[in-house]
Amino acid sequence: MVHAAGRAPDFGDFDLDAAGVEIEKGSLKLNEFLQSVSNPLVYAAGDAARSGPPLTPVSSHDAKIVAANLLQGNHQKPNYAGVPSVAFTIPPIAAVGFTEAQAREKGIKVRIQTEQAPTWFTAHQQAESVYGYKVLIDDATDLIVGAHLVGPHVDEVINVLALAIRHGLTTNDLKTTMFAYPTGASDIGSMLQSLLVNFVNKTAV
Numbered sequence: 001m002v003h004a005a006g007r008a009p010d011f012g013d014f015d016l017d018a019a020g021v022e023i024e025k026g027s028l029k030l031n032e033f034l035q036s037v038s039n040p041l042v043y044a045a046g047d048a049a050r051s052g053p054p055l056t057p058v059s060s061h062d063a064k065i066v067a068a069n070l071l072q073g074n075h076q077k078p079n080y081a082g083v084p085s086v087a088f089t090i091p092p093i094a095a096v097g098f099t100e101a102q103a104r105e106k107g108i109k110v111r112i113q114t115e116q117a118p119t120w121f122t123a124h125q126q127a128e129s130v131y132g133y134k135v136l137i138d139d140a141t142d143l144i145v146g147a148h149l150v151g152p153h154v155d156e157v158i159n160v161l162a163l164a165i166r167h168g169l170t171t172n173d174l175k176t177t178m179f180a181y182p183t184g185a186s187d188i189g190s191m192l193q194s195l196l197v198n199f200v201n202k203t204a205v
Contacts, residue, residue, distance in 0.1 A: 153184025
């Protein structure tokens with residue numbers, strides 16, 4: 001049985017109506033600087049804001065944005081590019097960036113590399129029969145726009161792919177990086193191998 005109703009912010013003692021603070025769908029209605037649109041003296045982060053994915057690292061990120069804007073005026077906006085999420089099941093499931101449907105909705109022409117890989121050493125050494133991945137690449141730029149993994153160590157591997165998305169690393173950047181072996185991250189090169197070959201062949205033409 002999985003209970004996944006989420007967590008609602010507790011505004012009960014704040015009397016937000018008296019302060020003229022607007023609420024939208026259970027969270028404060030904010031502008032791009034995480035500032036209340038109806039009371040400029042109020043800012044919000046975390047569950048009270050819900051401007052980004054409902055994850056602990058996002059709350060910490062938003063808190064830093066709010067602190068900077070309170071101290072120095074509105075000049076920073078949250079950046080939710082490349083925020084990874086993990087379901088700590090057995091084996092774990094991890095994702096970052098767009099799904100295939102989301103990428104296509106945004107007009108991105110994607111190359112897709114996907115495989116079930118239970119025979120790879122990462123899975124074999126853990127006696128894990130479930131190991132697979134799906135990586136989405138912008139065909140025009142060679143940038144990773146999404147990744148979806150299941151299997152041992154993917155809760156750590158997803159962080160490398162999140163780094164690539166957030167900082168604009170290409171598949172070539174990752175493929176030519178030497179990762180410690182044997183680790184989960186050392187599989188990234190194999191996940192991107194055919195993508196790299198296809199991109200090199202395309203650019204050579």
